[in-house]
Amino acid sequence: MRRIAIVTDDPGWHGKRLRAALAARGYDDRYVSLTACKLDLETENFPVSLPGFADRLPDGVFVRGVPGGSLEQVVFYLDILHALSLLGIPVYNEGRAVERTVDKAMTSFLLHRAGIPTPPAWVLADPDTARHIAERELNAGHGVVSKPLFGSQGQGLRRYQTLDDLAGFSPDNGLFYLQRFVHCGEQPHDFRVFVIGDKAVAAMRRCGVTWLNNVHQGARCEPVRLDNRLLCRLAEDAVKALDMGYAGVDIIRDEHGRYSVLEVNSIPAWKGLQSVSEVSIADLLVEDFLRRLPARDTGAGALP
Known part of the structure; x- marks a missing residue:
C-alpha cells in the first residue's frame, strides 16, 4: 500500500x-x-x-x-x-510555495509584479520613514493597517484611522508591514476563494464582527456562488502568479466594486468554508494531490 x-x-x-x-x-x-x-x-x-x-x-x-x-x-x-x-x-x-506566502512582503511583491490588484503596501525597517508613510496616508484620507510579516488568522493586526492612533505606532519584530485599509461599506466583509489545481472550487463571504473578517476572529461565513468569474479569475491568477498547487485567497471589494487580493495562504484552513459549501474540499484536495504522485507501485524513496 x-x-x-x-x-x-x-x-x-x-x-x-x-x-x-x-x-x-x-x-x-x-x-x-x-x-x-x-x-x-x-x-x-x-x-x-x-x-x-x-x-x-x-x-x-x-x-x-x-x-x-x-x-x-x-x-x-x-x-x-x-x-x-x-x-x-x-x-x-512545496517548500517554495510556503516560503512565498508565509512572508507577506514577498507575497505582496510577487502579486504586484504579476499585475494582480492588491492594496498599496510598504515594507521597511526605518521607524521615521514608516511613520511618515502612515501620516501621509492618513492625511490623504486613507486608513492604514499594520501586520506582522509572519502571521495568520488576523492575529497582531492593528488599524490606524487618525493621527492620534499613531501614538502606539511601533514595528513588529523590527519591521513595518503597512497596507492601505480598504473600505468595503458599512458591513465589514471580504471573500475567501479556495483554489485547487488552478481552479476555484469553493468560495465564501466572511462578515466580521469588527473590521477583521477572519473566521478565527468570529466572522460569519456565507456561501458565494462560483459564477462570479471576476472574483474566481482573480483568485486563480493570484495562485498561478505564486506557483502553488492549492491556496486560500483572501479578496476584498471596495465601495466602488473594485476587487483586490489581500493575502494568499499556502496552508489554508477550510472548516468555515466547508460549512457553507456543497463540495467536499478534502476530497478535491486529495484527488489533486494524488494526481501529482508518480505512477509506480514501488513508491518514491524505496530501498533497492
Whole structure:
C-alpha cells in the first residue's frame, strides 16, 4: 500500500478529513511533525528521516502545517520540505510555495509584479520613514493597517484611522508591514476563494464582527456562488502568479466594486468554508494531490 505523510503538529478536524479521503482511495498515511524530522547525511539511503517511515520514504507529502520557532528552526523545517522535493517526492504545497506566502512582503511583491490588484503596501525597517508613510496616508484620507510579516488568522493586526492612533505606532519584530485599509461599506466583509489545481472550487463571504473578517476572529461565513468569474479569475491568477498547487485567497471589494487580493495562504484552513459549501474540499484536495504522485507501485524513496 502506498503511504502518505501528512505534515502537521495538530491533525484535528482537517487531518481527520484528509485521512478519511486518503483511506477511501486506498492510501495509508502517517501524521508527521517537522519538529521530529532530521537530516541524516551519514549514509546514502535516507538523507531525510521522517518518523513513521523507517523502511522507506513516503510516496507523497501533504503539508498541513509548518510550526513556528526561531528563524533557524523555521528555515530547517523548510529545508526538510525542499530536500524531499529534491529526492523526487511530491510535496503539496512545496517548500517554495510556503516560503512565498508565509512572508507577506514577498507575497505582496510577487502579486504586484504579476499585475494582480492588491492594496498599496510598504515594507521597511526605518521607524521615521514608516511613520511618515502612515501620516501621509492618513492625511490623504486613507486608513492604514499594520501586520506582522509572519502571521495568520488576523492575529497582531492593528488599524490606524487618525493621527492620534499613531501614538502606539511601533514595528513588529523590527519591521513595518503597512497596507492601505480598504473600505468595503458599512458591513465589514471580504471573500475567501479556495483554489485547487488552478481552479476555484469553493468560495465564501466572511462578515466580521469588527473590521477583521477572519473566521478565527468570529466572522460569519456565507456561501458565494462560483459564477462570479471576476472574483474566481482573480483568485486563480493570484495562485498561478505564486506557483502553488492549492491556496486560500483572501479578496476584498471596495465601495466602488473594485476587487483586490489581500493575502494568499499556502496552508489554508477550510472548516468555515466547508460549512457553507456543497463540495467536499478534502476530497478535491486529495484527488489533486494524488494526481501529482508518480505512477509506480514501488513508491518514491524505496530501498533497492
